[in-house]
Amino acid sequence: MKTYEYKYEDTNWKDKLTSFYDGKVAKQITYDAIGNPLTYDGYTYTWEQGRQLKSMTKEGSSSSFKYNDSGIRTEKTVNGVTTKYYLNGDQVAYEDNGTDKIYYTYDSDGSLVSMNLNGVEYYYIRNLQGDIIGLFDKNGTQVVSYTYDSWGKHDGKAELKDENGTIIQSGDIKGTLASTVGVKNPYRYRG
Template structure:
């Protein structure tokens, strides 16, 4: 690992991760007939009739009739977040307590994020992408200490796997960075802007409230290496790149 730690994994015959050791701590997994996690360290996972994850060791999940995740709560029932989507299955809103994030897209790439609280709009985030879908950077527009609107420009550097690994200011100074393990867990994070930025591993959008990545079609938990729903757009066996499978992502890195 980039931070000097050693992670080890074991897999079954079809590629499901059956054990993982990180920092000396081992987690063990079992799977059901659909290759979904059945238990983690003896804690049972639950799914609905459509194969959507409804409970794991940390949260409970709710879905609408289209299979889109709409709400996360703690096991005790405390709301973590709510989500809304448009007719293209793209997330348009995230509500966390008194804060709302609104999302706007161009060619399925996130182009604008507006963050509001009880006092109104607190921040705009404009995202820039190239024609291949690689994130180039973002412009953040918010208010300074005097209440005046200001803009700051940031540039992203990605590695050959598509992970955002560094964030530069408009003068080319590195002011934020990340390292990841093979499954997308953040091993190290430097700089305030790195904490604020959400475009990270494999250019997925990171939800800090849940430690999950939003992949548009569904959500991904890097800690367990599992998707939380069956793929709404399953791939074609003769077109491997159409298959949204985390094992493919890892083995091709």
């Protein structure tokens, strides 16, 4: 059985988590004046306009973000690769990173119906809690499935199926199809 230890040692902000111990390593968390984390687990974070994440860096890795006037993220750059997000209102309608182009289709209630990755349409399937649990191709074959822990958190695992529905890989998202669809689908959560 794993034991976790959480510390809340800020005398002015009683419920602010200041450190976390997972049984192996204690991890300190520092914050700015309004509660945004500045450092945690080797990452350094910078913020703008209050709660908009501007950048995060860790040795060998860097990410930066841009937002529109409504505070919606319109661009991210991760290790030199920039992805631009094009909006229809407050929903992402299209994204482009120079290699992959993804278009999104929504129903009249604003829920995602499908994504078109580089000209190929994939359709979302949800569980009763609303979590996205997979993608189907135009033939009705489930090509990727996602799993969640007891609290609804995506656990980074997926199954990849062939055109006959046979599981050809399971575990971490791997393989040709999973790397082009499973990993590139940004909506692997309730949404």
